[in-house]
Amino acid sequence: MPLTNGDVAASTSYLLPGNKPLDFSTALNVLKSEYSAQDGIDVKTLIDSRTNGGLTYNDFLILPGYIGSSAADVALDTPVTKRISLKTPLVSSPMDTVTEHSMAIHMALLGGLGVIHHNCSAEDQAEMVRKVKRYENGFILEPVVLSPKTTVGEAKQLKEKWGFGGFPVTENGTLRSKLVGMITTRDIQFHPAQDEPVTAVMSTDLVTAPSGTTLAEANAVLSKSKKGKLPIVDANGYLISLLSRSDLMKNLHYPLASKLPQSKQLICAAAIGTRPDDKIRLQRLVDAGLDIVILDSSQGNSIFQIEMIKYIKNKYPGLDVIGGNVVTREQAASLIAAGVDGLRIGMGSGSACITQEVMAVGRPQAASVFSVSSFAARFGVPCIADGGIQNVGHIVKGLALGASTVMMGGLLAGTTESPGNYFVSREGQLVKAYRGMGSIDAMEDQKAGAGGKNAKASNAGTARYFSEGDRLLVAQGVSGSVLDRGSVTKFVPYLLAGLQHSLQDIGVKSLPELRQGVLDSTVRFELRTVSAQAEGNVHGLHSFDKKLYS
Numbered sequence: 001m002p003l004t005n006g007d008v009a010a011s012t013s014y015l016l017p018g019n020k021p022l023d024f025s026t027a028l029n030v031l032k033s034e035y036s037a038q039d040g041i042d043v044k045t046l047i048d049s050r051t052n053g054g055l056t057y058n059d060f061l062i063l064p065g066y067i068g069s070s071a072a073d074v075a076l077d078t079p080v081t082k083r084i085s086l087k088t089p090l091v092s093s094p095m096d097t098v099t100e101h102s103m104a105i106h107m108a109l110l111g112g113l114g115v116i117h118h119n120c121s122a123e124d125q126a127e128m129v130r131k132v133k134r135y136e137n138g139f140i141l142e143p144v145v146l147s148p149k150t151t152v153g154e155a156k157q158l159k160e161k162w163g164f165g166g167f168p169v170t171e172n173g174t175l176r177s178k179l180v181g182m183i184t185t186r187d188i189q190f191h192p193a194q195d196e197p198v199t200a201v202m203s204t205d206l207v208t209a210p211s212g213t214t215l216a217e218a219n220a221v222l223s224k225s226k227k228g229k230l231p232i233v234d235a236n237g238y239l240i241s242l243l244s245r246s247d248l249m250k251n252l253h254y255p256l257a258s259k260l261p262q263s264k265q266l267i268c269a270a271a272i273g274t275r276p277d278d279k280i281r282l283q284r285l286v287d288a289g290l291d292i293v294i295l296d297s298s299q300g301n302s303i304f305q306i307e308m309i310k311y312i313k314n315k316y317p318g319l320d321v322i323g324g325n326v327v328t329r330e331q332a333a334s335l336i337a338a339g340v341d342g343l344r345i346g347m348g349s350g351s352a353c354i355t356q357e358v359m360a361v362g363r364p365q366a367a368s369v370f371s372v373s374s375f376a377a378r379f380g381v382p383c384i385a386d387g388g389i390q391n392v393g394h395i396v397k398g399l400a401l402g403a404s405t406v407m408m409g410g411l412l413a414g415t416t417e418s419p420g421n422y423f424v425s426r427e428g429q430l431v432k433a434y435r436g437m438g439s440i441d442a443m444e445d446q447k448a449g450a451g452g453k454n455a456k457a458s459n460a461g462t463a464r465y466f467s468e469g470d471r472l473l474v475a476q477g478v479s480g481s482v483l484d485r486g487s488v489t490k491f492v493p494y495l496l497a498g499l500q501h502s503l504q505d506i507g508v509k510s511l512p513e514l515r516q517g518v519l520d521s522t523v524r525f526e527l528r529t530v531s532a533q534a535e536g537n538v539h540g541l542h543s544f545d546k547k548l549y550s
Helices: 024-034 101-109 122-135 152-162 215-224 245-253 277-287 303-315 329-338 355-359 365-379 392-400 460-464 488-506 511-519 530-535
Strands: 060-062 090-092 113-116 167-170 179-183 229-233 239-244 269-272 292-295 320-326 342-345 383-386 405-408 422-424 430-435 479-483 525-527
Touching: 060 392, 090 101, 090 488, 101 113, 101 122, 101 488, 113 122, 113 292, 122 269, 122 277, 167 239, 179 229, 215 229, 215 239, 239 245, 269 277, 277 303, 292 303, 303 320, 303 329, 320 329, 320 383, 329 342, 329 365, 342 365, 365 383, 365 392, 392 405, 392 488, 392 511, 488 511
Parallel strands: 090 113, 090 405, 113 269, 269 292, 292 320, 320 342, 342 383, 383 405
Antiparallel strands: 060 525, 167 179, 229 239, 422 430, 430 479
16 A cells, blocks of 8 residues: 555555564564674685685675774784784785885885885895885994095995985094084085095084983984984993984884884885795895795695795794795695795786696686685795785775785786886877786896896796796786876875775674674675676766875
């Protein structure tokens, strides 16, 4: 019967014919007493390959929960290794079109981690590590020190090399020698006589702090002074360390920065292979201050990697090792038993990777992440979900399936901080070159071998895919380009804000709470059909502008 003038009370028509509506105030009790199972499915049902096949991130959704707090209250702290934690779960990939020192610096400043690629000489890679470690410090324990005989021209060259122009000058030109002055960029910038010693232009009116001063006390002295650097000296006036005003400002602008608690230096990671020569490379990286080494291989379950893990853990017990790549529990178990501090999950799921197509080996990423991370968690080993990340939603799904961090390649390749130059595509769009490390272009690159006869043997691409001895290279990646994404200083905060809002929708306040909710089956999932995936994307519009953030 149709309602008369909207008079519901006078009508006998119900939503369910013949069933009088229940008292609305009992809705929660009815839900609890009459519905034994929660809506959706649990993670084990979702990832059951025998029933659903191998799933990728696009094949499912996470169901919403209860919002009890603001998105800003969601904590994103997470471990990347057994000993090192980050403020945000984002890691940049060790690809030669993604991560060099600029990307590593900015990822660390924004709370994540950049992994410097190794498709270059060991000297160049070590130099990039040094740039990251020197970029931001608490007490600079190994400052660049000049002697009174250093010329103005030499000081300018050091500024070009290191990217900063404030240097202490000591009697012997070394640390733990008597401090006699400070050189700044202003002192040498317009000085015409390049051959004059720095003593002719250096500042001698110095503000110093005594040895034993705490970092907080030193920061207080520096903030009150008008100096750019604060030398720390002992009772004899000998230089012990240095504090930089620019670092003080960076602390204010980048509160989430990934730093070591003892030195306040940015955390730096770099990749190496598993060849004998990589032991020499690693020594140079460790000497440069490396914190985390990633063993870069498309298939990590090999005798080469297992032996390298044991070698590193024995020789460098203070260095954290991340192994991989793996996609099965069996692969992971071998590396965990060898002593890895973290695992990298993924095989063939990267945007520029064709391993699954060419080799017929690999695994869909969602299935890989859950299988490996749930096993590794029993041994306290954090996992990185590497590959298949195209948007914020994929980051959330990788974390929900058990990864502690996600690694991004193509998503960051178009940013200002990635290596390479911009160019305009045939369509008139601003793009940057991007290539998989298994592409022919990457495997034929001779930078790692410095152009020598052993360039192929030194190449990171051939080492990653066990192809250094092949007469004919078989590509497992492609070369292409990606659209300009601007600076990571804007793009990464967008990813983090989206991640916080997603966790808010799910009804959790932190990443550990998300992972626990998945294990407890309180965080629920739903499979997506092809039609559901189409429905979940933009549809039905004549045209649209997809602006992701402002």
